[in-house]
Amino acid sequence: MRIFMTGASGWIGSAVAPRLIAEGHDVTGLARSDASASALEAAGVTPLRGGLDDLDVLRAGAEASDAVVHLCFKHDFDRFAESGRTERAAIEAFGDVLEGTGRRLLVASGMAGGRPGSVLTEGDESPFVGPDSPRGGSERLAMSLTERGVAPIALRFAPTVHGRGDHGFTAALVRTARERGVSGYIGDGSNRWAAVHRDDVARLIDLALQKAPGGTITHAVAETGVPTRDIARAIGDGLGLPVQSIAPEDAVAHFGWLGRFFGADIQASADRTRALLGWEPIGIGLLQDIAENYLGTEDAA
Template identity: 65%
Template sequence: MHVFVTGASGWIGSAVIPELVAAGHRVTGLARSDASAGAVQSSGADVVRGELDDLGVLRAGADAADAVVHLGFKHDFTRFAESGRTERAVLETFIDALDGSERPLLFAAGVAGITSGRAVTENDVNPMAGPDAPRGGGEELALSSVARGVRPVALRFAPSVHGDGDHGFVWALTQIAREKGTAAYVGDGSNRWAAVYRSDAARLVRLALEATAAATPDAPAPRVVHAVAEEGVATRDIAAAIGRGLGLPVTSIAPDDAADHFGWMARFFGADLPASSTFTRERLGWAPTGPTLLDDLATDSYFAASPR
């Protein structure tokens, strides 16, 4: 297949591209800078220059491809509403391009915001719908495109997609701990985060893409897959591992004080975000093999003195 990938030089995309190329797929990746373009080319993909706001470029990339894997997102949590509007516009563009073609549209989503009182499963409906919802209500919008002859798949990633070089949520927590002089958790720290190792997540994207492209009435395409290896790691254990790595004390922060201590991270680190991947594993034969989150935090990869 010829696959058009956004977020091609990002944390997940830069692992997905070699996975796809190694499996014999041709990949074209979106890149907004010379550095990103170089990284995409070095991973074996062709490059299209542009940004997520360049809807004409995105339309052309989808028109020329057999499938789209949309992994890009504007991760600016100070302008989250604007990021959501961009996400919705991007998905609308891809749906229009793929309309009636039965081509796959895989897109990054997450388990955060889906509450059920238990570990979230692939059958749980994302309640964030409509253009003003977080991420522009993109999951609900894209999954509805099956009625337009598109094959959408929500790639629900765990809150922590971890590994050497990670600069996401867990790495942000290490920087907050360094700044505050303590590795902290919220309340009693019993709330949990699902986690997955980066290469396991990339392999799942490939498996989901191939299953969707090959789907038949007897073997229908998945609609939601969970990139989750660990159902839930207690946040107090995450904080303890960060404390050991940095040689800092570990403390509890009262929920009312979490925003002052963690800033924008408070709403995520204070949330209970467990998730299951039972159906994903059964449907796609996916078996995570990478290290656990706490195994990763036992190495020095998260504790570099300078920001990455």
């Protein structure tokens, strides 16, 4: 298959693209800089120069492919609304090109917005509708493309995708603990985060492209919910720092942008995804990964 990827040079994408290439696919990746283009070439990916706002480039990439994997997202949490609008425009551009082709369009999505204390399943619809909602309501928009003869697949990521080289949420927690001299959790820390290893995500995307019917929502989740207090403890114990509750009203002052997320309860299962795709996560769990791969040096993880 010819696959067009956005975000192939990113942390998750750089595990996904080699996996797809190893399975015999030709992968073309969006590259917004010389550095990204070189990284893609080194990984065996053909770069297509352009950014996420270059809708003509996105259309050209999709036009020339049998499937699209859209992982790229503008992670600027201070301009979240703008990121959402960009995301929405990208999905619309893909939809225009893929209309009536029956081709797969796999889009990265998230798990925020579920009810605290409940476990999100693939059967739960995203509550985010419309351009002003988180990620521009892109999951619902992508799923609606089923009616236009596209085969959309939503891939909802656990809030922490972990593994070596992570620079996302878990790495930010480690960095904050080092800077503050304490490893914090918010309130009583009983809220949980679902988690998945990056290598398992790569296998999941490969399987989804082979097997998932259009309109499928998949969950990249290996652990349903790890208490955030345990995450803080794994970091604190590993760094030799005290583990401490942070009052919810102090969360943003303590954690920065992450303070808006770390107190959330985001639990999810992947039972349907496993059954549908025959996917079994095999990577180590989050707490073991923290102990083994996140704490060694300032730059570890």
